[in-house]
Amino acid sequence: MVVAQQVTKIMRMMAVKNATRRLLVGWAKESQRHLSSAADRKHSHRSQSQILLSPPLVSLDLPEIWGSDSTHYDPHQPPSSITRSNVIDGKSIAEEIRSRVAVDVKRMKESIGKVPGLAVILVGQRRDSLTYVRNKIKACEEAGIKSVLAELPDCCAEEDVMSALFKFNEDSSIHGILVQLPLPEHLDEEKILNVVSLEKDVDGFHPLNMGNLSMRGREPLFVPCTPKGCLELLIRSGVEIVGKKAVVIGRSNIVGLPISLLLQRHHATVTIVHACTKNPERITCEADIVVTAAGVPNLVRSSWLKPGAVVIDVGTCPIEDPSAEYGYRLVGDVCFEEALRIASAVTPVPGGVGPMTIAMLLCNTLDSAKRLYGFT
Numbered sequence: 001m002v003v004a005q006q007v008t009k010i011m012r013m014m015a016v017k018n019a020t021r022r023l024l025v026g027w028a029k030e031s032q033r034h035l036s037s038a039a040d041r042k043h044s045h046r047s048q049s050q051i052l053l054s055p056p057l058v059s060l061d062l063p064e065i066w067g068s069d070s071t072h073y074d075p076h077q078p079p080s081s082i083t084r085s086n087v088i089d090g091k092s093i094a095e096e097i098r099s100r101v102a103v104d105v106k107r108m109k110e111s112i113g114k115v116p117g118l119a120v121i122l123v124g125q126r127r128d129s130l131t132y133v134r135n136k137i138k139a140c141e142e143a144g145i146k147s148v149l150a151e152l153p154d155c156c157a158e159e160d161v162m163s164a165l166f167k168f169n170e171d172s173s174i175h176g177i178l179v180q181l182p183l184p185e186h187l188d189e190e191k192i193l194n195v196v197s198l199e200k201d202v203d204g205f206h207p208l209n210m211g212n213l214s215m216r217g218r219e220p221l222f223v224p225c226t227p228k229g230c231l232e233l234l235i236r237s238g239v240e241i242v243g244k245k246a247v248v249i250g251r252s253n254i255v256g257l258p259i260s261l262l263l264q265r266h267h268a269t270v271t272i273v274h275a276c277t278k279n280p281e282r283i284t285c286e287a288d289i290v291v292t293a294a295g296v297p298n299l300v301r302s303s304w305l306k307p308g309a310v311v312i313d314v315g316t317c318p319i320e321d322p323s324a325e326y327g328y329r330l331v332g333d334v335c336f337e338e339a340l341r342i343a344s345a346v347t348p349v350p351g352g353v354g355p356m357t358i359a360m361l362l363c364n365t366l367d368s369a370k371r372l373y374g375f376t
């Protein structure tokens with residue numbers, strides 16, 4: 001239903017833009033084909049295994065947009081994901097997605113005797129990285145996904161990381177490889193990420209996956225987890241994206257840039273704000289959707305927000321806190337209490353984007369295994 005409405009809107013926009021008739025007809029046919037098959041899936045038993053109603057990321061002709069899973073979102077009901085008036089509950093959405101992944105993994109195991117496998121390479125002992133990696137491995141266990149952790153010392157040589165990577169690239173029981181970032185200074189991140197097999201690049205950081213994400217009419221094998229999680233939160237919360245003004249704060253390769261690309265693919269008008277932007281407050285307060293990934297605690301105050309804006313806070317800054325379990329707590333980019341008063345929906349930190357990143361990692365790893373085995 002929602003997908004159909006969005007597609008109708010896009011078609012109207014394309015017509016207004018005088019897109020060539022041939023392109024429009026071809027595209028519409030393709031969309032129709034996708035929608036019918038999505039509807040078929042919805043009414044079949046397979047719908048149980050449909051995690052996200054994303055078109056398969058293979059066709060060049062599909063609209064560059066992901067629809068929400070219509071089995072989860074009913075536009076006539078208040079979106080279940082927005083609890084406590086206007087807080088988007090990323091934790092519970094992520095739990096729901098993870099349990100659907102678990103169902104699919106079980107089905108795969110029973111049907112072909114295989115399970116997806118994720119390999120994580122962790123260099124050094126950064127406290128926050130250790131926590132994230134621990135969470136990822138725990139999430140894999142709960143979903144029935146095999147996980148392997150290669151822990152290397154902070155002072156390891158580039159060849160050590162490379163040989164771990166080569167080993168996982170060759171290992172047929174591994175379908176996803178993640179190199180935990182940031183790497184220690186002396187290691188060449190670009191060189192290392194280039195070596196991850198394209199088919200196992202569940203982080204979506206390989207330049208070919210990023211390149212395909214950035215080009216119209218092309219589809220990456222994997223969409224980076226955090227950006228994909230942000231879009232999923234917006235869609236599942238019933239937020240309209242087409243034609244809206246979006247501001248992305250931050251332009252890093254792993255978060256800001258791919259989020260802005262994804263929002264464009266969903267036909268938002270995107271402005272990117274970064275550390276050199278003059279008067280970021282004036283720009284941001286015009287946005288219907290604000291996604292912030294700067295890593296600067298409390299950067300976004302109420303004066304930065306248009307009343308009714310939707311705010312997705314990716315920022316996760318560890319702040320010393322001796323009373324917290326691990327001696328620190330996480331703080332977002334957004335002054336949460338202020339945002340609650342002015343925005344129509346806000347993600348909290350923790351409990352917003354973070355859990356979605358992990359859920360999307362599981363989805364990407366499952367998709368990778370499915371692709372390899374031709375399992376649907």
Ligand SMILES: NC(=O)C1=CN([C@@H]2O[C@H](COP(=O)(O)OP(=O)(O)OC[C@H]3O[C@@H](n4cnc5c(N)ncnc54)[C@H](OP(=O)(O)O)[C@@H]3O)[C@@H](O)[C@H]2O)C=CC1
Nearest residue numbers: 226250251252255274275276293294295314315316354357
């Ligand atoms: N929740 C999750 O799942 C995840 C959270 N994160 C968190 O997101 C945040 C961003 O991560 P990442 O992209 O890797 O960080 P980077 O440090 O690589 O990038 C930060 C970006 O923010 C911009 N920036 C910095 N300060 C300001 C400012 N005052 N005003 C406007 N823009 C600013 C920088 O601009 P410039 O380019 O000009 O330097 C840069 O583009 C971090 O807190 C990180 O921990 C990251 C990944 C996943």
Ligand SMILES: Nc1nc(=O)c2c([nH]1)NC[C@@H]1CN(c3ccc(C(=O)N[C@@H](CCC(=O)O)C(=O)O)cc3)C=[N+]21
Nearest residue numbers: 131132178179180181182203316350351352354355357
């Ligand atoms: N190759 C690579 N891929 C990444 O995706 C990647 C990375 N490197 N390096 C670091 C960032 C950061 N990141 C997070 C993942 C989960 C939470 C998360 O689960 N956060 C929880 C709280 C976690 C806690 O308990 O401390 C929350 O926000 O509720 C946060 C941040 C992934 N990153």
